[in-house]
Amino acid sequence: GENVEQHPSTLSVQEGDSAVIKCTYSDSASNYFPWYKQELGKGPQLIIDIRSNVGEKKDQRIAVTLNKTAKHFSLHITETQPEDSAVYFCAASSSGGYQKVTFGTGTKLQVIP
Amino acid sequence: DSGVTQTPKHLITATGQRVTLRCSPRSGDLSVYWYQQSLDQGLQFLIQYYNGEERAKGNILERFSAQQFPDLHSELNLSSLELGDSALYFCASSLGQGVNNEQFFGPGTRLTVL
Numbered sequence: 014g015e016n017v018e019q020h021p022s023t024l025s026v027q028e029g030d031s032a033v034i035k036c037t038y039s040d041s042a043s044n045y046f047p048w049y050k051q052e053l054g055k056g057p058q059l060i061i062d063i064r065s066n067v068g069e070k071k072d073q074r075i076a077v078t079l080n081k082t083a084k085h086f087s088l089h090i091t092e093t094q095p096e097d098s099a100v101y102f103c104a105a106s107s108s109g110g111y112q113k114v115t116f117g118t119g120t121k122l123q124v125i126p
Numbered sequence: 127d128s129g130v131t132q133t134p135k136h137l138i139t140a141t142g143q144r145v146t147l148r149c150s151p152r153s154g155d156l157s158v159y160w161y162q163q164s165l166d167q168g169l170q171f172l173i174q175y176y177n178g179e180e181r182a183k184g185n186i187l188e189r190f191s192a193q194q195f196p197d198l199h200s201e202l203n204l205s206s207l208e209l210g211d212s213a214l215y216f217c218a219s220s221l222g223q224g225v226n227n228e229q230f231f232g233p234g235t236r237l238t239v240l
Contacts, residue, residue: 056128056216056231057169102169113182114229116169 015040017105019117026093027125034120036103037085043105046086047114048077051100060101061088093124129153130232132217138238144205147235151198151219157181158200159220159229160192164213175200176223207239 016039026032038046044065049057063070063077063086070077074093079086090097103117129152139145151158160172162185171184175194186192189207194200204211214234220227 054233056130056218056234058128058231059228062228113174113184114171116171118168 015043015105015107015115017103017115017117019103019120021120022118023121023123025123025125028093028095030093032090032093032097032122032124034088034101034103034122035085036087036105036117037083038105038115039084040105040107041084042107045106046077046079047104047106048075048088049102049104049116051102051119053099057102090122093122095124095126098122098124128230128232130217130219130230132215132232132235134235135233136236136238138240139207140240141207141209143207143239144203145207145237147202147204147215147217147237149200149202149217149219149232151200151217152230155219155221155230156198157220157223157227157229158194158198159218160186160200160202161216161218161231162213163216163234164210167213169216172202174223181223204237209239212237212239 019036047062050060051057074091076089100119104114106114131150133148156177159174163169172186173192174182178194192202216234218229218231220229
């Protein structure tokens with residue numbers, strides 16, 4: 014089955030700096046890569062996703078890059094703000110009519126004001 | 127608020143017991159997913175239902191079962207509970223069943239097995 018590794022497990026940045034979280038996956042059939050943000054006491058929330066036919070996707074301060082050859086993808090958050098503090102999960106999924114998602118182990122991001 | 131509701135919020139029970147977790151999807155969503163989140167195993171996909179039928183199975187134990195009812199709400203049944211079953215259980219829903227459909231997560235049910 015799919016295996017997703019995520020690094021780092023914790024990340025502290027100063028407000029205004031950038032944060033980068035990296036993930037690798039093992040199954041070359043995976044073609045959908047969502048990123049989730051989980052705030053304390055809440056369920057995960059999709060913040061951005063990328064499909065295997067795209068190398069990069071941006072949404073305001075958040076961007077995701079995908080390298081299919083190397084089987085890794087990254088989340089980039091620029092101009093970090095205290096409200097970005099949360100646990101971030103990467104995930105990988107293959108299509109086939111239904112969605113079976115494998116999650117990374119999570120990165121706890123702390124943005125220091 | 128994602129629109130997905132889960133009950134109860136907290137559940138404390140003893141080993142060997144059986145519990146039922148309930149999920150109501152967002153209005154109009156046909157797919158329901160169950161996830162388990164524990165400190166040592168992270169977030170793990172358990173099972174997916176689409177319009178009442180099982181669609182995908184993940185790391186769901188044989189002691190666990192789920193179903194989706196005609197009104198589209200879903201229940202996750204956990205039996206012969208063990209200490210290691212203590213975790214947060216999330217339900218998510220999406221409009222369709224494939225990867226083009228964003229999943230919306232509920233607030234979770236925290237299960238504590240003593």
